[in-house]
Amino acid sequence: MNFIRVNTYEELSTRASAIICGQVAIKPNCVLGLATGSSPLGAYAKIIEKNKASEVDFSNVKSINLDEYVGLDGDHDQSYRYFMNNNLFKHINIDISNTYVPNGCASDIDAECRAYDELIASLGGIDLQLLGIGYDGHIGFNEPDTYFEKATHKVTLDDSTIEANSRFFATRDDVPKTAITMGMGGIMSAKKVLLIANGKGKRDIIERAFFGPITPEVPASILQLHPDLTVIYSEN
Ligand code: GLP
Numbered sequence: 001m002n003f004i005r006v007n008t009y010e011e012l013s014t015r016a017s018a019i020i021c022g023q024v025a026i027k028p029n030c031v032l033g034l035a036t037g038s039s040p041l042g043a044y045a046k047i048i049e050k051n052k053a054s055e056v057d058f059s060n061v062k063s064i065n066l067d068e069y070v071g072l073d074g075d076h077d078q079s080y081r082y083f084m085n086n087n088l089f090k091h092i093n094i095d096i097s098n099t100y101v102p103n104g105c106a107s108d109i110d111a112e113c114r115a116y117d118e119l120i121a122s123l124g125g126i127d128l129q130l131l132g133i134g135y136d137g138h139i140g141f142n143e144p145d146t147y148f149e150k151a152t153h154k155v156t157l158d159d160s161t162i163e164a165n166s167r168f169f170a171t172r173d174d175v176p177k178t179a180i181t182m183g184m185g186g187i188m189s190a191k192k193v194l195l196i197a198n199g200k201g202k203r204d205i206i207e208r209a210f211f212g213p214i215t216p217e218v219p220a221s222i223l224q225l226h227p228d229l230t231v232i233y234s235e236n
Contacts, residue, residue, distance in 0.1 A: 001223075002230040003210060009198045012234040013042025016130070016196050019230065020047060021056040023128040023192070029060040033129030033187070034088070035140075036065070036080045039196050040130060044088045051092040058094040062123055066131070066140035066187075068104040069176040070154065078168055079104065102152070102180040113152040113180060120152075120186050129190035133197050136160050137205050137218035141181035144217045150185035154178055184222055193226050198234040206233050 006012050020043065023030055034040075050056045065080060074081035081101040089099055100119060106112035120126065131139050136158055142149065143158045156178055157165075166172040187193070197206055209220035210231055216222075223229050 016043035017046035030127040033126040037132040039132035065101040067181040068102040070178040116152040126190035131195040
């Protein structure tokens with residue numbers, strides 16, 4: 001594990017965007033696993049700047065996102081499809097038809113989950129997976145559990161996750177209670193993993209996830225077994 005401590009969110013975002021753009025430079029037709037949440041916003045803003053300055057070309061890149069709320073369609077302003085379109089895809093030269101986010105409104109959610117794993121396989125797997133981390137150690141929406149779930153699956157969100165994510169919704173009751181998430185199999189089979197976290201509030205979970213025992217009660221801790229993991233943490 002390459003654990004990098006930085007002093008500011010700005011530095012974290014600069015480093016993360018450099019790693020992502022470096023991946024695209026060495027493999028222009030790579031598959032990027034992308035994440036939502038507030039942590040990647042700074043990196044996405046820097047990627048947009050670099051793309052506008054023609055320093056990085058996304059025309060042959062494919063992307064696959066980690067998760068989506070069940071019941072929100074892509075036009076809902078809290079859906080992860082909407083987040084990705086508005087915070088990244090619309091502003092760079094990626095072909096939107098090469099961007100994938102689970103369909104939270106699929107009529108058959110189990111079939112959607114199976115199809116998502118088939119999609120990951122058909123793309124040849126993920127070259128670089130970007131992750132944030134939840135306060136309870138979730139990655140994607142893989143919540144603490146008694147075992148690591150391998151496949152893409154439907155999850156019931158923990159109360160603490162609903163509480164944390166309610167800041168984006170009008171009321172807590174508006175937060176969907178379930179979501180689709182890529183499983184640990186998809187994440188762990190990515191060739192490289194980059195996890196970013198910032199803020200004093202994430203310090204405890206970062207210590208538990210990367211310097212404590214590997215346990216499904218702290219889902220991110222399985223990343224300690226990944227052969228090419230970079231973690232960037234800024235306390236500020
Ligand atoms: C959500 C997402 C995760 C993300 C987490 C942390 O629950 N499903 O993929 O890592 O939030 O978000 P933030 O970066 O806003 O702390």
